[in-house]
Amino acid sequence: MLTAEENETLTRVGPQTPMGRMMRRFWMPIATSAQVPEPDGDPLRARLFGESFVVFRDSAGQIGVLDELCMHRGVSLALGRVEDGGVRCLYHGWKFGADGTILDTPNHCSERFRTRMKAPAYPVVEAGGLVWTYIGPKKQQPPFPHFAFMDVPEENRTVIRANVACNYLQLYEGGVDSSHVGILHSNQANPTWKAGEFTANDEDDNPGAISVADNAPALEIEDTAFGFHYVAKRVASVSEDGTPAHSIRTTPVFLPVGRVIPAPTVEFYVFEVPLTDVETATFIVIYGDRPVSRPRFMEMLGLDDERFFDEASADFLGHRLPGFGQDRPSMATGWTGLRGIQQEDATLALSMGPIVDRTKEHVVAADRAIMHLRAQLLESVRGHEAGGHPLGLVADYGPMRSLCDTDLEPGQAWQDHVPGNRTVTTVADDEQMATTS
Known part of the structure; x- marks a missing residue:
């Protein structure tokens, strides 16, 4: 039998919980490859440990995992368009590459801003029919696991x-x-x-x-x-x-x-x-x-x-x-x-x-x-x-x-x-x- 405190520790996985912090030290499947089957296909809204992400396959077939909400005004990128090398927000057309690079900001014509800023993006590996990501501390990122x-x-x-x-x-x-x-x-x-x-x-x-x-x-x-x-x-x-x-x-x-x-x-x-x-x-x-x-x-x-x-x-x-x-x-x-x-x-x-x-x-x-x-x-x-x-x-x-x-x-x-x-x-x-x- 567990105590109520132990049960709470084991079952809560959010960013500010002990279990959530521990689990974030591992690479995790976030989607199947079949859920993002083709370049420039529909983006996928994904959840992991209580956080929201968008998963997409760009024009070259590269998988990206970004924070779901656009860094501009917080609109969901899962509603966006995947085209021309990135995912584009519907609200003001901001477009992001799989690595978080800002590719376009139609309502803010500043190349300096685009090169200085970057959308939150996460390491991704596609292997074994799964899309894997790591959302833990960057300095503690482990090697990608082989199965x-x-x-x-x-x-x-x-x-x-x-x-x-x-x-x-x-x-x-x-x-x-x-x-x-x-x-x-x-x-x-x-x-x-x-x-x-x-x-x-x-x-x-x-x-x-x-x-x-x-x-x-x-x-x-x-x-x-x-x-x-x-x-x-x-x-x-x-x-x-x-x-x-x-x-x-x-x-x-x-x-x-x-x-x-x-x-x-x-x-x-x-x-x-x-x-x-x-x-x-x-x-x-x-x-x-x-x-x-x-x-x-x-x-x-x-x-x-x-x-x-x-x-x-x-x-x-x-x-x-x-x-x-x-x-x-x-x-x-x-x-x-x-x-x-x-x-x-x-x-x-x-x-x-x-x-x-x-x-x-x-x-x-x-x-x-x-x-x-x-x-x-x-x-x-x-x-x-x-x-x-x-x-x-x-x-x-x-x-x-x-x-x-x-x-x-x-x-x-x-x-x-x-x-x-x-x-x-x-x-x-x-x-x-x-x-x-």
Whole structure:
């Protein structure tokens, strides 16, 4: 159980909050590449940590991230025109380049002014189907992070964004909760679990398809440079001498907003990016060593249902539907009255309210990873407020891997299946090695 003060620290992400200051030390996805698909296309209004930005692709294809409000009189540049190398404000025609350079001021013909001033602009990198930006202190800007999904051909990767109207931590905690998979997602994991039966789902791209019926996995946690990884050990069988054999599933949790969810042939990188205290952009990057089908995963996630998801805005709409859109009659044969992994996860997070009161909960052993996540985030905030690096500030996440359901041999360490997770180093470690070498 958390105190009210700790819950406040964990959930508030504005510019003047400890969590907001810590999170601003990381590069963050602010949009998908598909949201700004072509040069001189429509600008995108974007939120991040309670602040407003405009994202646009200029005539040369360069992405820009600027403060949303025009530096002249505060009109939204998201209403503007993207043309001739920049974004132009409708009010008085001021035009800005992707780097904030003032390109034109039709109502103020002063070249000296244009060269002396500059609009607030932020570093941008487009990689892995995402637009990334850094809005923290310039002198503390870390190296741009590398993830394994950035290395595959585009056809082997799909990127999905869903904006959910609740605090980021409710979604993040759900993502590091292995015990809910066989229950909440039982329509996909094990539809017959209520009858005491188990029929394995053989879909090799489905993270909800667990291999055994155990819904109370034992968790073991190990801290890493990126945060921590943990194993969920499910009893697969018991020998004559009473020794259990285990199926294991390992999840990396990388601070401050990410996790990797495994399936046999693909990995799901999930970023729960706070837009405001009560709005979250869930960015899901699915990749593997073969082409992936976006329609297939939209259906698996339940985002192919227009009642629940508006792809144009990327808004998840469950909170606007009567009864969260739950189909109660279907519960006679199914479990949730919902369809799809993200539809179920997002709906339950929304049902908690905009920010859940964690002082009233009663956690159990199956919640160990959630409690560890909270502890690490609080430690990271406190260390950062004291002048240190945040926990999990990493430049190269390339070796980081999840592990789908795998038999653990007697005497074998679960970490041996994901050796790369222990080789990842922090930015602070990299700086130390550079200093001493």
